[in-house]
Amino acid sequence: MSENSSNVITVEIHGHQYPVRSQLAAPYVAKLAVYVDEKMTVAAEETATGDSLKVAVLAALNIADEYFRCRETDQSVVSQATERAAQLEALIDRTLASDA
Numbered sequence: 001m002s003e004n005s006s007n008v009i010t011v012e013i014h015g016h017q018y019p020v021r022s023q024l025a026a027p028y029v030a031k032l033a034v035y036v037d038e039k040m041t042v043a044a045e046e047t048a049t050g051d052s053l054k055v056a057v058l059a060a061l062n063i064a065d066e067y068f069r070c071r072e073t074d075q076s077v078v079s080q081a082t083e084r085a086a087q088l089e090a091l092i093d094r095t096l097a098s099d100a
Helices: 026-046 052-099
Strands: 007-013 016-022
Touching: 007 026, 016 026, 026 052
Parallel strands: none
Antiparallel strands: 007 016
């Protein structure tokens, strides 16, 4: 599949079928749909509402929470790596200066 071509992939989420036009690989889109379906199932179990829209919003909030937590973790790891690199650079500079 070329970069600019798109396919229509039909996925099922929370008992409904949706045609999704995407440039992404069909198995990947299917995997995303399974993930969203699982999140909606959990949200539906945790709330007494039968309203699919409310379930979708709760699932979206849970997914957004996961995303933000991962992003914060990534930023923390980058910050720690940057700090460690600066420490190593300072150590190398001191070592080179003492050898000179």
